[in-house]
């Protein structure tokens with residue numbers, strides 16, 4: 258797609274939500290420019306003119322003129338506008354389209370926020386609240402268990418190929434996996450379908466490129 262102008266993506270060097278979008282941009286081989294926001298820039302103008310919710314990701318696409326925030330909406334937008342060859346989706350006329358959306362909604366409402374709350378109570382909250390940590394850790398385990406059951410006898414969530422539905426889970430899954438394994442759970446044993454699925458997704462060149470870029474950005478911001 259040589260004539261496409263770079264899409265601006267407002268991101269954070271380490272937060273998982275913008276990197277979900279980077280994975281999709283890489284998979285679709287779309288040009289993009291990352292703009293890194295920080296705690297100092299994210300809650301006030303000019304960034305809040307882009308996203309009044311003061312969070313990342315947000316995109317500005319000069320090809321269509323749209324400004325959009327919320328990672329799920331951004332992913333749907335990219336798929337509908339740029340996945341014309343159905344590389345990571347089944348197409349807008351297929352029944353699978355609804356299953357892809359179902360899993361994307363599950364990711365944005367059932368995986369990301371719960372895994373995020375665990376991170377908050379485990380690392381950032383001003384006091385130790387073991388019951389809050391326990392609640393969110395149990396939710397991480399439950400979500401992993403649900404996905405493990407769905408993936409029984411299957412390589413991907415929808416149909417025979419990896420779609421944006423699968424890819425949207427990766428960045429929070431990496432955080433959830435660390436959290437669960439740090440409590441001594443052996444996911445290879447407890448959730449083998451889930452572990453094999455993640456490995457399949459992590460082996461994809463576009464995913465590796467996105468995660469390497471994330472790694473570079475978070476090392477640079479730590480210096």
Ligand SMILES: N[C@@H](CCC(=O)N[C@@H](CS)C(=O)NCC(=O)O)C(=O)O
Pocket residue numbers: 269271272273274275299311312313314326327328329365
């Ligand atoms: N529902 C939003 C969540 C966005 C979100 O929470 N982003 C985090 C980074 S992963 C953020 O901006 N955190 C900074 C803050 O809350 O100040 C989405 O999926 O886009």
